[in-house]
Amino acid sequence: MASLTYSSSPAQSNHSTELRIVLIGGRESNGGLKGKSSAGNFILGQNVFNTSRRTAQSEAKQQEVFSRRVTVVDTPGWWWVYPREDTPKLDQIEIQNSVHLCPPGPHVFLLVIPVSLHLPELVKASLKQHLELLNADVFSHTIVLFTAVAPCSDEEIEFRIRRNPVLQWILQQCGNRKHFLNISNREDRDQVKKLLEKIETLITNNGFRHCSVDRSQGETLRKEM
Template sequence: MAAYAHISKLAQSQPATELRIVLIGGRRSDGSLRGKSSVGNFILGQNVFDTSRRTAQSEARQQEVFGRRVTVVDTPGWWWYWPTEDTPKLDQIEIQNSVHLCPPGPHVFLLVIPVDLHSSQLVKASLKQHLELFNADVFSHTIVLFTAVTPSTYEEKMSRIRRNPVLQWILQQCGDRKHFLNLSNREDRDQVKKLLDKIETLITINGGRHCSVDRSQGETLRKEMTDLTERASKRFDQVQKQINKLKLQIEGRLQVLFLIS
């Protein structure tokens, strides 16, 4: 604990001028405003990510925050209780491609989890599978970011987490690194400042290294995305042609019936 406190002080005395953050995590069907896009807006202090729709593509946005140039990459979410095989291939590629949108690589992954998420073994299995989309060292660069929209004390939040073995397992994998954000109080910028301090501490612990990124993989992913998009476009055109053909056939039959009558 003393060693961690020393590293934390060292990080704060030598603040980074640039922080690169990738937001990862699942999504829910209840229209929750505690998702990754809301977190990205909260951190950057601007509504730069669209929260009115599902994130379909990884997107990078940059702002100056507390004297640092902060890049945040928002990613498509997976369903918390579903395995990777049920996540669309294009979503998987977009998630993988996120690390290539903040070159030379992200300093930290923020695993965004609503503090009231019902975390079962299905969540654990899904998380393990989806994090395999990244390099093996993803956990050493991850902080768990618990989000809420209602006021609660630190002890109340921790009590909920302690009662949940899946959340305990997640924290264990991430070296017990965690932070809480109350997204309903965007005026409280101190929440963001403390988060950036924790990120800088993690960077110091990792020897200043960002998460390793394979540039050749980025080129492969972009080619896969192009191929998938082109195939989808061709299928759409084929379906549209069939619809138009069917419309013409129906109109022709209606004209015959009209003439007969």
């Protein structure tokens, strides 16, 4: 398991001037516009991440968003139902490396889940194994980000959650923190503003701590290749 450390920043107001975000999650067999890269583009308001191909390397982009300097790191996805041992070592290294691309470390992890995606029981073990690349406590710094390319009411999202025990479990691990983005509606920037406010609330509740991973863990993975 990776060694994730937490560092406290000086006292800040509830309105942070800098937000560092790492996008994590599985991948869909048909790709599409509802994944991590599309979510990153939506948050930053520009097409800075390539959505036409699979993300093979972690990549950081930065933009000014609602008077905040926002850094978003996109990461390789894993197959939702496969164990970590089936994820290429290079992808695992890139996931670990993601936290080093937004120094001194991310404030929050956004676990991106398309609303339409059905999550079977196998997802629980896979998710836990892949997040161990970061730390067992990573859930306390995570918000579930539901994505779609069409309007979706709160009632519909809650209905899908009630019908899927795995989604319920994931949300429980993350303190029931969640947000929804209709990625197709680029003009509705209020969605992003509300997300940033939720991130700032999480940062405050976590004592303004950011996260960092011991680089030696990546070296261990490289030696296993």
